[in-house]
Amino acid sequence: MTIRNLFHLFHPNSVAVIGASDRLHSVGATVFNNLIAGGFAGDIFPVNLKHSTLAGRKVYSRVGKLPLAPDLAIICTPPESVPGLIRELGKCGTRAAVVLTAGLTVVTDRQGNSMQELMLAASKPYLLRILGPNCVGLLVPHMKLNASFAHVNAIPGKIAFVSQSGAMVTGILDWAKSRGIGFSKFISLGDGADVDFGDLLDYLAGDGETESILLYMEAITHARKFMSAARAAARSKPTIVIKAGRMSEGAKAASSHTGALAGSDEVYDAAIRRAGMIRVLSTEELFDAVETLARMRPLNGDRLAILTNGGGPGVIATDSLIEGGGRLAVLSRKSMENLERVLPPNWSHSNPVDIIGDAPGERYAQAMEILNQDPEVDATLLIHAPTAIVPSDDIARILSPVVRHSSRNVLSCWFGGDAVLDARRSFSQIGVPTYETPENAIRGFLQMVRYRRNQELLMQVPASIPKADLINRDSARNVIRLALSSGREMLSEPEAKTVLAAYGIPVVKTREVVTVDDAVQAAEAIGYPVALKILSPDVIHKSDVGGVALDLDTGQAVRLAGELMMLRLRELMPNARSTGFSVQSMARRPEGRELIIGVATDSLFGPVIMFGQGGIAVEVIKDHAIALPPLNQVLAEDLVWRTRIAKLLGGYRNRAPADMDAIYRTLVQISELIVDVPEIVELDINPLVADAGGVIALDARIRVQPAYPESVDRLAIRPYPSELEEWITWHAEQILLRPIRPEDGPAHLEFFHALTQEDVRNRFFVAMRELEASRLARLTQIDYDREMAFVAIRMRADRGAEMLGVSRCVADPDNISAEFAVTVRSDLKGQGLGTILMTKLIGYCHARELQQLVGETLCTNVNLLRLANRFGFSVKTSNDGSTVLLSLPLN
Template structure:
């Protein structure tokens, strides 16, 4: 991703409006009026050869006539003029432009390019960033910039809103203004020819004026870029998504159940969860959620206690918790006893804690204080219905200090209108989220819970190969690759059931013994060798679901039964589908597991996010039950367990009545082995294991099919995965100062060690690294340093166990590549007390070797002139050193 020159978009000192006009209701006139009336204090340059003045400002005939290059240009001229104007602006020195004009993708220039592409080509030599085309523009209320043709402005605030829909931009502006909601940035993406979600998320993640990011999303085009930026943003501030298009357009044609089930919206949902963001379903939920999350405290559990003065609202809230798959806390016996001592004998005696409608203020305080000390109470929902006995405001004043001081999350529901208005205002002033109904309050609580779960997923960075899952030595990837490539060499994209099972077995997945046979006689012989009873299935590349054609027979007890069934299958296939090719039969051992659950595990390839893994309830009615969940690979134990938990069948797997729990470790191991297969086999397009039989003894794949395709040249570099796995292969142990040291890529869990590393740096070393004096790392900076995508950014740390046994970071070398992998900018920092001992050189040599391996053409860096250590090291490593005349900074360049 790139935030290059985006500062000119969001903090311009001057703005040119190209196509400014006096014509009523035109875009040019509207934009000019909005820029002037918005309160922008910088220079404003209207450009149009038809006017001399507009709104009291001098008008310039062309870009070349401007008195200075504008920081930001707004283009609202006909499509054919746009590429030329972009080129002129780039030549003049402008580095950011907003293209409001629509229709650039439908029209072509004399070279056959779309005007959209022509504009991009014109901007590229100057790194001129383009917002749009076909957008409403942007607003930065903090500097009075309304660079849009929206019908109203925006209030200043701390929320950034990014939308792909122009219509939603104007609607939300109106809606938010009427409710007093303000924004730090309000951005219409339009067609996202250049600047897209990834760029904006990366910029907003480090924007000090933004405390939360809201996205209205219709689609994503660059999955890895989006996921990398989204994960970095979500690590530092609440990031919420309203995704349109939740209703499936219909099952696509696919060679497997998985291909049909893994719908686009399921995949987007999985991506949003994995990125640590929170998805909401309505615009109102979007803003309600950000208000709730802004006040949310760390949530260390999910059990909720409801404290209320009315039984009915408590029951309503409980219903909402249970139906929303939340957890109600079970009060500890000691808590119940203490409540007995302060509450009337008619109190509910359990959760919800109904303290009765005549409760004075002190009863509320006593009950809340006791509940807050219960170890089961991870969060509290306080519900109050107004009474004539005690004013609601008195109750609010009594318990607000206790609620504000608590480390637990406390949400409030003040039922009613005018009677509770003052009480609600008291709680709001204290920073305690308040709601009008129990259902709204529970919904907000569940959003906090889901956000916590998603943040946990965000921390997971599994490797491509799951060592624990294949440590038993069962994996043989070489034979699996040979099977796949042999099928492709023969012109086949669909592997037979026996071939698919052989691939699965090569990755350690337990499969039932299966033989592939070409004739009835071979099937009989194979059955005798395997041992009766057996199952018989037809082998045909033209039949997707064999059971629909009568192509599956179970519990065949002898060779005669095999012969009779095989002949019937042959005849039935000829009658029902004469064009289908019958290549033989598969014979498999019957699996006697009467208490096993039928599950499905599969792989599908999404056109945007690449391979996805599906898990759910299996069997022949899999499309009807529609009980499945989707996740992005790679998986580890935490991610696999989360995937399982999102299905209804997970509750059955936990056991019930006399049926013992299923072997969850076996399911998790199977999922991780499939994840390993996805990362290892770039040819894999679709996979179905259905059914996967799972009981208390383990997991066994009964039926399976796989579709493959010739992989692209970049597939071996894992480019097809939306999330690049942790590059375990880049870890290296070296000998440093007579002791072992590990050089490895940084991980999110290195956050605490990175803070300690930063705190151990001298003021000068911090200034040399950041070019400014920084006292401490804030959350967004820490996320930026530790949450990387291992693709266009890499950071190697030198680490070893510290005196307390906890790993410590001794140094870090970081490199960020441009989108075209031409140049990579580096930085290296060594703990201040360890300088001059060769650690910086070891890290730089590691970094240089990495850049060479990925084909980067050159490594560049900037340093302050006082930082002589880095320039000396760079010169020893072969860098060319030069100084900038303007500020004396040192430029370092190493051609590769």
């Protein structure tokens, strides 16, 4: 993961066009002309063997003849020439290139190496970054840089657009220019051989010219890199994704329900959601997203008021809003009274506010001002259909100052064609999101609502779920080790239940037997009634061969059921092996709801967790949702409530509500199991029966494979690193040094309140009386792949976990430098905690092979300065004398 040298890609002082030409409609000619026509102020060097001048500029025969090393090179020459050009550019000092050439993966040398492989090998010694190959190029409108062969230029704006499709690049560019929508960066990713989505998201997250990000995605290659970058970017900037390739040709073969149901697109959807981004499903929605991102301010709520001059469009908008999960604002009494005074008697008297088709501009303005001042309204949508009574552009002219000075978001829909073009244009010019239909307007509004909800989900602090007493890792691992040593991938049902029970998941009492006689004896021991199930490594779903019998209440019934199962197995699957039966007590749960919890392993994102409605018809019903581990309480709740069966888990009629906490806890325990045991590749609990008394697993399947060293990196999101926990002795008592957890929110808040105002100012550089929820979430919900925070915890019998101090560092995407901070509770200073926490942090940074630890503090923070001096930090005072820069080499 790196953003190294990407600055040269987006802010070059000089550009070389290798393959520049005057041949009409050629790529080399188009790029060269675009650079000149765009007004790029830096040096432009055309390179071509066949020309001496182009467009009045001197042409250089080769890279080595250039007067200086260009910051950026645009390559539009045949595939065979690209590796050599990259090597030559690297030698002369160029650090960024855009390779427009296609076909580099197809063309090979005599040894079978593709030109793309040779290109990457040539760039590596020089850290020369490559955009492409097979791309349209890039545009940086603020620099007047058009390093592309797009047919139109981009105008400056605050949206960054990144696309894997060249056609989407040119299509969006053309559409946006016709609407006056600008961009900060416009990037064609192409094949993404070097610079990929993760790199660009990291760069754009810190780009001051970019306020929102738009991605057109077909596939990603490095899941963890993408997830870390996406989570960081989406926390600070609205990030919208259109992911192509949603439809699968068919379900994949799998040994579990989860494996069959967890399609790759659903996994992408789960990843996008987990990162806090917004997904759109069509080009039309993408256009709406561009319009919304370009003009809409941050949204403070989801209550929408609709102001219209026609009932029909207002009803259409309302239907779209409710169907999309939005909320129609309930107007305050004061607003209703004010509207009564300014509107005709036959207005709608509700939201949508229909002010009647003959409304003059003044009526619109009065109603809009009232709605914009209503505390129950978060945003207002204006819908206007043209009439012959009042010209639409007159209404726009009168409304413009009202809308421009509104403290709330206003969206507009000028519903029609030529009659509303001027009105639509005038609203766009004052920065109002403007749409052609009510549905499009609602869709744009809901995109921002979804973004806000995703951010709220990221900021929630999960409740702590005790784990230590529930988990017997050795028991689970021993079962799996035994199965693998005997050459088996599928655990038997009793083995699978033993693994689940080891992680605190309630399972029905089950015994594994070989013969029918053994089954009768086991039933007698367990107690009737019992369930009997056939065991065979060749049978994926027992019910397919009649391999399940329930409510057997006598030994004779058990014997008959077992004999019939064997007959059916031989008849339906004559080659199937039988290893016996499982006998289990019948779980009497008359109000139980059948659920499924499962795990499948995606080829890109690794393990995924599924929750939904269970039973034998699970593939038909397809009521399920998917999430990426690791899960906590908040994420488990979100997973459950994305399914239809969630509503049935609440109480209805005479049924008591199911124990929701038990369901959430089970999901978190499954997540723990998957994180701890990399050998598990598929898992099904179906059914997991849930009622008011809790949950119980009636049937379970687990498939395992040998785990290899790289298995620790199989998760797309790095889990909590429990291996970094350490008990130490501090002043004759034991304290725990460990990475911070999302569940530490309440303890961290208490820690903050225990700091003096001077210490708060030293830590955050500003005076703060309270720690905002968003800041608290950012401090406790960290990405362990790129940042770390160690907390010193003291356990108190009366107060539980008590936070004594925190040390943290955030590494740059290049893993070269990390910025650090250390804070000790104000009443515990001078007792060695700062030294302990700094030692832990520096040891971690060494293990990560970081090269430098840096920090900044106020000159008045004498305690930190003294600590830094003890560890050998260099100290440099800032130019204004208010802060001190600290630096420690780690090599």
